[in-house]
Amino acid sequence: MRHDDIWRAIDSLAAENGLSASGLARKAGLDPTAFNPSKRIGPDGRARWPSTESVAKVLHATGAGVEAFAALVSGQAALPSLSRGPRPTRRIPLIGLAQAGGEGFFDDAGFPVGGSWDEISLPEISDPNAYALEISGDSMEPVFRDGDVVIVSPASPVRRGDRVVVRTRLGEVMAKELKRQSAKRIELASLNPAHPDYSFDLPDIAWLHRILWASQ
Template identity: 35%
Template sequence: MSDVRTKYRDSRPESKENHDPSRLDFLYPPRMEMRNWIRSARKKADLTQEQLGEKLGVTKGNVSAWENGRHEPSYAQIQEISVVTKYPMPDSQPGASALATLDSKDVAERVQEMLTETGMDAAAFAAKVEIPLERVESWLKGAAISIVEAVAIQNVFGYNSAWVLARVGEKKAAIQYNDEYRPKALGKRKALAVVGMAQLGDNGFWAEVEYPVGHGDGYIDWPTTDPDAYAIECSGESMRPRIKHGEFVIIEPNHPFQPGDEVLVKSKDGRVMIKELAYKAAGRYTLLSVNETHGRITLEETEIDKIHYVAGIAKPSMWRPD
């Protein structure tokens, strides 16, 4: 490829091929061919330099500079020229590998593949990507996809832009998350009374809740909007590393809970446990321990005194005596 490199545009560094892991280097046509190709495409479409410039959103001077070899269009502009003039894209070097050939049939196949996988027709696909329907219809006829369009498709549908352009690399790009920012109000900090102790396992040890809400064995400062929130000291290792011995859990009794949440469960026989709620079915609660050495336990609804939502975990250093 050393003989090919010398024919590329002067502005591209000699080591370009060593820094092009996507293998899209072939997309940039040789300099001497480019000005002739632009002139031929324009004349074939019976356009003046000014008319071509208007269709591309550039000035007549830009087109003139391209045709005189003083400047070169971007690859996206080359594709636009091909679409506007209906003139074939300039070929890569003779003898280049099949990978380095932009095949119009393959373009149409890739676009149809995306339409099938997304379950959309051309109109819906175009609307989602926010491009004219005519562009998608032209792709289905083999017209080239611009880099800007390929990036837009990647951002909307997750298809790798290199794959969209030339079936290079993985079909799907790395997942990017753009979740809506919806902060949850934490409420004002309150002094939550530590009202008792909860055994983290179900191995015979338990402790009653000893103090009424608002009074207890010291306090934990915690932001909450639940007026009845309280704290429980935890003993045992069954939820380690999620909850460690000596830490405190913050309980919000007025907060709804669902499967997957951690909950404080007090049974009618006096046991107080912190468990993960697996599910409720047929009047039974199935509870899990994070530590796999402790199995699940199932309690009848009639055996349970109360279940409260665990809102957070506080370190021992957050405890204060009064």
């Protein structure tokens, strides 16, 4: 368990409840600045970890369980188990990976637009622009296979090691793992070793969204 993984889990829990990191801290009865990025590294450069008490208050405030939080730490989504009771469902766009590269399915910000798509139901999440993408090809095997459906959230924070959907300025859409991102470039890994990794200049990327979970 790494320092970055714990903070990613807190950021993800905030996003999945429609909150910023400071909003989550406030909801949990903590100092609103407790989860600010500036508080995660001390003046001496040493990593600061959230206290057990802080994590417990966050879980209580959001209704999440320890297992749900552990799933977020590992990079998975906690959506199916965040609520103690039955969750309402909503219908979201289902877009094929090949379709996603065409015009008319996403706006300039990467949010789904139009209406020429299928829909699927899923447990309610806070991101109003969440959508589903049907994987095609084998570049994400053995994690995601041809025909699997992944749930994608434009609002969720993205960290190194997350599985993401990326669209380039040329209209190419791909599902990869974020290997590295700097101020100038982004590196993407294919989970299938038979496929190459990719590297792009940031201006060549139209948008990058995190994959929350998959229906397999």
